[in-house]
Amino acid sequence: MVIDMQNALDISGLKKVYKGGFQALKGIDLTVKQGDFFALLGPNGAGKSTTIGVITSLVNKTAGQVKVYGHDIDHELEDAKSFIGLVPQEFNFNQFESLMRILVNQAGYYGVERSVAHERAEKYLKQLDLWDKRNDAARMLSGGMKRRLMIARALMHEPKMLILDEPTAGVDIELRRSMWDFLRELNSQGITIILTTHYLEEAEMLCRNIAIIDSGIIVENTDMKSLLAKLDVETIVLDLSIGGAEPKLNDFCYRIIDDHTIEVDIKKSQRINDVFSQLTEQNINVLSLRNKSNRLEELFVSIIGTGASSEKQTQGAQ
Amino acid sequence: MSSARNMIALKSILHKEVHRFMRIWVQTLVPPAITISLYFVIFGELIGSRIGQMGGFDYMSFIVPGLIMMSVITNSYSNVASSFFSAKWQRNVEEMLVAPVPNWVIVAGYVGGGMCRGILVGCIVTLISLLFTEIQVHNIWIIIVTVALTSATFALGGLINAIFAGSFDDISIIPTFILTPLTYLGGVFYSITLLPDFWQGVSQANPIVYMVNAFRYGFLGISDVSLVAAFSVLTGFIITLFVIAMTLITKGIGLRS
Numbered sequence: 001m002v003i004d005m006q007n008a009l010d011i012s013g014l015k016k017v018y019k020g021g022f023q024a025l026k027g028i029d030l031t032v033k034q035g036d037f038f039a040l041l042g043p044n045g046a047g048k049s050t051t052i053g054v055i056t057s058l059v060n061k062t063a064g065q066v067k068v069y070g071h072d073i074d075h076e077l078e079d080a081k082s083f084i085g086l087v088p089q090e091f092n093f094n095q096f097e098s099l100m101r102i103l104v105n106q107a108g109y110y111g112v113e114r115s116v117a118h119e120r121a122e123k124y125l126k127q128l129d130l131w132d133k134r135n136d137a138a139r140m141l142s143g144g145m146k147r148r149l150m151i152a153r154a155l156m157h158e159p160k161m162l163i164l165d166e167p168t169a170g171v172d173i174e175l176r177r178s179m180w181d182f183l184r185e186l187n188s189q190g191i192t193i194i195l196t197t198h199y200l201e202e203a204e205m206l207c208r209n210i211a212i213i214d215s216g217i218i219v220e221n222t223d224m225k226s227l228l229a230k231l232d233v234e235t236i237v238l239d240l241s242i243g244g245a246e247p248k249l250n251d252f253c254y255r256i257i258d259d260h261t262i263e264v265d266i267k268k269s270q271r272i273n274d275v276f277s278q279l280t281e282q283n284i285n286v287l288s289l290r291n292k293s294n295r296l297e298e299l300f301v302s303i304i305g306t307g308a309s310s311e312k313q314t315q316g317a318q
Numbered sequence: 319m320s321s322a323r324n325m326i327a328l329k330s331i332l333h334k335e336v337h338r339f340m341r342i343w344v345q346t347l348v349p350p351a352i353t354i355s356l357y358f359v360i361f362g363e364l365i366g367s368r369i370g371q372m373g374g375f376d377y378m379s380f381i382v383p384g385l386i387m388m389s390v391i392t393n394s395y396s397n398v399a400s401s402f403f404s405a406k407w408q409r410n411v412e413e414m415l416v417a418p419v420p421n422w423v424i425v426a427g428y429v430g431g432g433m434c435r436g437i438l439v440g441c442i443v444t445l446i447s448l449l450f451t452e453i454q455v456h457n458i459w460i461i462i463v464t465v466a467l468t469s470a471t472f473a474l475g476g477l478i479n480a481i482f483a484g485s486f487d488d489i490s491i492i493p494t495f496i497l498t499p500l501t502y503l504g505g506v507f508y509s510i511t512l513l514p515d516f517w518q519g520v521s522q523a524n525p526i527v528y529m530v531n532a533f534r535y536g537f538l539g540i541s542d543v544s545l546v547a548a549f550s551v552l553t554g555f556i557i558t559l560f561v562i563a564m565t566l567i568t569k570g571i572g573l574r575s
Binding site (some may be wrong): 003018048053056057058059060077078079081082084086090092093095096097101104106107108109110111112113114142152153155 | 320322323324326329331333337341405408410413414416417418419574575
């Protein structure tokens with residue numbers, strides 16, 4: 001038995017210069033392994049959607065090479081396309097068509113017979129809780145339903161790689177969590193998933209590997225655990241029951257927010273138990289504690305904000 | 319495998335396109351039927367009865383082929399122009415662009431949809447014309463080939479218009495300022511032999527003259543131009559427009575960034 005260790009996605013030296021001279025991608029290199037759950041993060045305008053656009057052939061690249069499951073998009077575009085399912089950021093289905101027609105026609109573009117397409121449409125509409133709406137025009141759906149419709153549409157040809165560009169934007173937390181479960185289930189079936197999102201908690205919870213893109217260059221590309229291990233300082237928020245004087249913490253950087261709340265920065269070398277001990281000595285009880293922000297968010301802000309990009313860019317160019 | 323996949327994709331685009339104009343039949347099929355009925359009543363019955371014969375036939379019989387062809391031309395063109403531009407505007411054209419659909423399949427699918435609407439409207443107009451006059455058929459094959467080639471020509475024209483269009487206004491400019499004048503001056507209502515020599519020469523630069531006359535020959539056996547010239551013009555236009563449409567879609571003009 002031959003085990004195919006081919007990457008799901010290989011990008012090398014990818015550049016994109018738009019009309020007018022704006023350089024959206026400045027020579028990015030990126031590899032996504034088969035079966036990975038991969039996060040592509042970056043601030044607005046960083047180049048995430050342009051990268052996805054090039055992979056899916058909606059954007060013409062200026063230079064570089066893109067291979068999808070070994071198929072170069074310059075020479076084997078149709079083969080490469082057949083591996084990809086795309087859930088774009090914007091709703092881009094015919095608002096006047098019924099859900100069933102949208103799905104069946106989409107499958108047809110990939111060569112799926114209509115009888116098979118009907119069966120698959122039923123399966124995915126039921127899984128995504130849209131079956132009751134199957135004969136409604138797409139414009140009648142709520143925002144969350146439209147997002148789920150686009151996921152169903154992307155799955156109609158049973159792709160090996162699913163690219164989701166902000167799939168949970170504007171979706172309430174309950175629905176977002178059910179979508180996470182659905183995506184995890186797809187990934188467990190072997191589908192490679194590439195996700196862009198502004199919800200960094202989402203990326204941290206779902207993804208095993210991550211790339212951060214800023215100003216058209218990859219500034220970080222590693223696995224999630226290694227990245228989170230780079231976090232030097234975590235800020236926790238403590239809700240306190242204070243009887244007398246305000247709390248004091250030796251060796252810790254802290255800020256008193258109000259009479260009952262403090263923020264404490266805890267370095268890797270420090271222990272949170274020491275905070276509790278010092279507070280207990282002052283007869284102050286800790287009622288609750290939480291992270292001030294998502295860990296990945298803190299890293300993201302530090303990476304994007306520290307000019308690390310320029311350093312990496314220089315290295316990349318060399 | 320690939321050709322089977324392409325055929326399914328082509329059928330899917332055709333299915334989508336035919337369903338689109340059938341779903342909004344009040345906007346797509348009824349207006350041309352009413353418009354052409356008015357032409358029959360006004361130009362055929364009221365004015366035509368005072369004109370007498372043209373080309374050896376009563377005026378109503380003379381204009382029927384031209385009016386059918388006029389409806390085929392405008393509906394083939396406008397179907398593809400509005401459908402493809404709408405797909406661009408709503409961005410659902412991306413459904414096809416991200417799929418492994420060859421560009422020729424996209425062109426053929428949309429052109430096929432335009433031809434279906436043009437020919438269906440042509441059939442409806444033909445049935446309506448039976449209420450006003452008897453229709454004779456001189457050569458059914460010339461009728462079929464002419465209507466197929468003409469509808470394909472204008473469906474391709476509509477597709478190119480939609481590719482370049484940046485707004486809904488842009489898809490009405492060509493029909494209003496080019497297509498309609500060419501159609502009215504294309505020998506639908508008169509034989510170009512009635513014109514002075516200079517204007518006869520000018521008319522021969524109008525491609526619609528060839529289409530209308532070839533079609534009229536199929537019904538009545540008379541034509542102001544030779545059939546060879548007519549089919550050469552039609553074939554030339556189809557090849558040229560197809561190459562242009564393919565080039566534009568391959569380059570992604572108006573479709574890809």
